[in-house]
Amino acid sequence: MKQIAEKTQLHPRNRHQGRYDFDRLVQALPELGNKVILSLRGEKTVNFADPEAVKMLNRALLAADYGIQHWNIPEGFLCPPVPGRADYIHHLADLLAQTGKQGIPHSASLLDIGTGANCIYPLIGQHEYGWRFTGTDVSKEALSHAQQIIQANPGLSTRIRLRRQKTPGAIFAGVVTKTDRFDATLCNPPFHASAQEALEGNTRKRKNLGLNDATPALNFGGQHSELWCEGGELAFIRQMVVESRTIARQVLWFTSLVSKAEHMRSIEHALREAGVAMVVKQPMSQGQKQSRFIAWSYLSPEERLAWAKKWVK
Structure with a gap:
């Protein structure tokens, strides 16, 4: 089994180098202006503890950089960080x-495992490289919202199709x-091994932002299948x-994100x-966030x- 490892760096083709240009983003989505605040350094930013501000920032990024004029996700679903998702694609x-x-x-034709309500990988990949995507998910509700995004943006229905995974515990089988x-x-596996672990992870994030336990954690939203599965990330990737x-x-x-470096040896x-x-x-x-993906092929x-x-x- 031959292996290749590369140096860590932010991908040079990633459109999100450096700080966000909020003037440009507000031009793409004017309502974002109502969420822009000044940091202690006097720089424009948004309150990342405000779920609506985070969602609106994503809408602006997708509109300004990927031509997606209509994007939204229902309350409680995962709101992905666009720059990190773009890095995987590049x-x-x-x-x-x-x-x-x-x-x-x-x-190219790609299969996105767990595309979610946000449909983020197909949206970025089809714009950047013209790729065709098949997105799968176990959640009927998530796929319904993803389909709404596809239908609301001209041209996407010929580039992105969706399939529901109806077999509990299956990944490729059935889709x-x-x-x-x-x-x-490609896949961003459920990170946590249990609902309790997911809750503890959200609590740590709130504390890192200086929030109290009563503060909503919707900016870190996510459904059961998005956040945790039995055995967590490692069990999912091994399956x-x-x-x-x-x-x-x-x-x-075949590729997958691997959030925890200590899982690599087992994988x-x-x-x-x-x-x-x-x-x-x-x-x-x-x-400050370090991540990685692993890819494998059975072909010579x-x-x-x-x-x-x-x-x-």
Whole structure:
């Protein structure tokens, strides 16, 4: 099993370098102006403890940088940090470019596991690279809201389709058909191992922001399936590895975010047991937050190169 590791850096193609340009963002979404405040340094910002301010900031970023004029999520659903999600997409684009040796493909087909009500990865990926996405989720309500976003923005219905995962505990089984072929899968797994652990995590975040326990934590929103699963992130990814063997010839690259660095050794052990041909570990960072994704393929170098030839027109 060959492995490649790369240096940690904010991806150079990420549109969110440096501080937010609130003048530009307010121009894209004027109502954001009502949420802009001055920091102790006299710099424009928003109150990140205010769930509506965080959601409105996301709306402005998606409008200004990705052409998404209509985006919203219902109360209680996960509001994702756009810059970090974009970084995953750009590093994944580099992985595909290196595979095909012909630059970043603009005809790639991706599977987004757990697309959620926000549909964030397909929205960014289709705008940046013209990729087609299939998004899956266990929540009927989440998919309903994601579909509303797709229908509200012209052109997205031909680039993004949704499938519901109806089998409890399954990841690929039931949503990947025998005729499907995906250039890559991506996933932001449930982070916590239990509802109690998720609650404790929200409590720590509130304390870090200087908030009391009575303060709503909706800016860290998320449903059960978005925040926790039995065994947490590690169990989820190990299950993903097990299921990936059954569709090994239908996917070029399987990938997943890994929030906890201490999980990497166990995941790599699972990949060795699964008999993958290659593993790529990509560190990422956003401010003080360190993250990473892991990618694996069952195909040989010759098979991967042959697969990528279909991207060349």
